[in-house]
Amino acid sequence: MPETQKPVDVDSLKALVRTVPDFPKPGILFYDITTLLKDKTGFAQLIDAMAAHYLSQKIDLVLGIEARGFIFGPALAYRLNAGFVPVRKPRKLPAPVARVTYDLEYGTDTLEIHLDAIQSGQKVVLVDDLLATGGTMEATVKLVKQLGGEIAGLGFAVELDFLKGRDRFPGYDVFSLLHYDE
Ligand SMILES: O=P(O)(O)OC[C@H]1O[C@H](OP(=O)(O)OP(=O)(O)O)[C@H](O)[C@@H]1O
Numbered sequence: 001m002p003e004t005q006k007p008v009d010v011d012s013l014k015a016l017v018r019t020v021p022d023f024p025k026p027g028i029l030f031y032d033i034t035t036l037l038k039d040k041t042g043f044a045q046l047i048d049a050m051a052a053h054y055l056s057q058k059i060d061l062v063l064g065i066e067a068r069g070f071i072f073g074p075a076l077a078y079r080l081n082a083g084f085v086p087v088r089k090p091r092k093l094p095a096p097v098a099r100v101t102y103d104l105e106y107g108t109d110t111l112e113i114h115l116d117a118i119q120s121g122q123k124v125v126l127v128d129d130l131l132a133t134g135g136t137m138e139a140t141v142k143l144v145k146q147l148g149g150e151i152a153g154l155g156f157a158v159e160l161d162f163l164k165g166r167d168r169f170p171g172y173d174v175f176s177l178l179h180y181d182e
């Protein structure tokens with residue numbers, strides 16, 4: 001059996017995530033996934049475990065949120081035999097866009113999506129590296145609904161449970177592999 005098909009050891013994957021205090025602002029404990037990404041086995045296990053959650057459905061598109069959602073989204077799309085849609089920071093997408101502004105754990109931001117990125121009724125999984133307050137994903141959900149996409153799930157590598165971001169998404173399938181209590 002290939003390494004990546006063994007049952008995933010969540011604690012060993014959590015051990016690959018580095019925490020950095022006071023980044024990008026005093027008082028924020030930053031969960032740094034770069035240390036997991038550079039571990040070839042850990043990265044593959046993480047993608048396979050996320051993909052396993054959606055494999056029973058026919059997913060048309062995986063959507064990734066700039067920037068760190070661009071790391072996990074395309075890998076997941078490849079595993080699900082789906083297309084990939086980027087949701088980008090302002091003024092990066094060349095064709096007509098829908099736009100939304102939202103609050104972050106440490107500031108505000110704006111996201112954009114191409115108006116023709118999703119066809120009405122397509123099944124879409126929305127992916128980001130980390131769920132904190134949920135503001136970023138909530139904004140992205142609004143964009144996808146505006147375009148008529150059917151949201152099959154919201155997927156994250158990491159969830160900061162104590163920020164209760166998932167409470168913003170009643171009725172949605174919210175899946176995160178690595179959970180942190182503080
Ligand atoms: O749940 P929330 O409170 O909205 O926070 C989570 C978001 O914050 C981070 O992105 P950030 O805006 O720092 O951008 P980056 O991916 O470009 O680093 C992270 O990658 C998520 O997108």
Ligand SMILES: Nc1ncnc2[nH]cnc12
Pocket residue numbers: 028029030031032105130132133
């Ligand atoms: N504490 C945190 N660590 C890493 N990414 C984040 N995005 C929002 N909050 C974060």
